[in-house]
Ligand code: GDP
Ligand code: IMO
């Protein structure tokens with residue numbers, strides 16, 4: 034059976050967690066393939082809200098196996114808190130939450146290095162979630178990292194010690210004042226490692242390829258979004274992993290010819306947390322309305338998300354890089370009441386009109402050109418049938434489909450599992 038992928042097409046927080054949770058009923062296995070606790074995936078059902086950071090969003094379904102793939106970076110401390118938050122559900126983690134031995138570990142000093150690097154950057158900071166993501170992936174590609182499988186070796190503490198000492202020297206190099214108590218951090222880390230070790234570690238590439246052979250259904254869950262991809266995003270204001278479709282192959286050990294459908298998720302408008310260019314960003318009442326109605330605050334850091342109109346040039350680029358076969362449009366309900374909507378359909382780039390996503394989208398290079406749409410007044414949040422949706426919304430969707438040349442298969446009209454309309 035082919036592996037289906039689900040990815041964010043913007044700057045993250047498109048609603049991946051919600052849709053993975055909705056789709057899990059159709060899958061045997063849900064596998065996260067990159068990112069780490071910088072992610073915050075929100076699930077709402079039975080009137081309760083859950084935010085997952087490292088644990089895949091299929092965890093609440095009884096029959097699904099959830100895998101944390103080799104491409105993910107794991108902070109045992111945050112992971113432990115996530116497990117504790119799920120305690121009351123009595124989930125059998127040992128059998129339904131499997132961890133790749135090849136996933137890299139975030140050490141306490143990775144978090145400190147992240148903070149030091151951001152502080153040293155000053156105004157040019159990336160706006161990192163400060164979870165240690167960048168330094169951990171740097172150690173991975175620098176061939177210094179520690180992996181989950183190392184924890185099964187007798188010398189893991191020596192490895193940990195050597196890497197920590199190296200990090201402390203690097204910290205001094207930054208010449209910024211970062212306060213910390215290493216002893217306390219290490220106690221917390223070691224206790225959390227013990228919890229992590231109580232779970233099942235697997236050779237996940239072997240597990241998944243055997244599952245494919247045995248016709249199991251697999252959904253790969255992405256974190257962040259395509260515009261935060263280390264190669265194709267708005268570099269350097271990106272995360273440190275490949276958030277695009279190729280990342281699922283390297284982050285799970287699945288060959289490209291095993292990929293089936295690629296589900297691309299986007300918000301009906303755009304948001305971004307942290308620094309970096311954002312051509313369609315709004316600083317007016319419209320932006321404030323999106324932020325207020327959409328509750329646009331980061332699920333991991335609580336920071337306000339910047340809001341703006343839908344950028345179809347960027348969306349088409351993400352669709353292309355990922356090979357998206359089906360689209361899912363989220364948060365259309367937030368736009369109810371707007372008299373007029375806009376979507377960016379080309380850029381003025383250095384004085385010329387272009388429709389592709391260029392090397393640099395900083396404000397001094399790129400100004401958006403908009404197409405306008407008539408808005409709709411009705412509340413969508415109780416609608417369940419595509420035929421009942423306002424004609425103006427359907428026209429907006431049709432325009433998007435024609436522009437990016439991929440059909441929209443799900444329209445989400447609220448945060449709850451149930452507020453999901455299949456087209
Ligand atoms: P993720 O990181 O892609 O999983 O997305 P987040 O959970 O960070 O952010 C999405 C936010 O939008 C969460 O608060 C969700 O509960 C909420 N949400 C998801 N879909 C919808 C929708 O269709 N309408 C509304 N109003 N909220 C939604
Ligand atoms: P989910 O999976 C939105 C952003 C940060 C920052 C940049 C780098 O919930 O969609 P990092 O901590 O990776 O060094 O931060 O990327 N960022 C996200 N923005 N959603 C996320 O994840 C994000 N993960 C990282 O705000 O700008």
Ligand code: MG
Nearest residue numbers: 046073074332
């Ligand atoms: Mg999020």
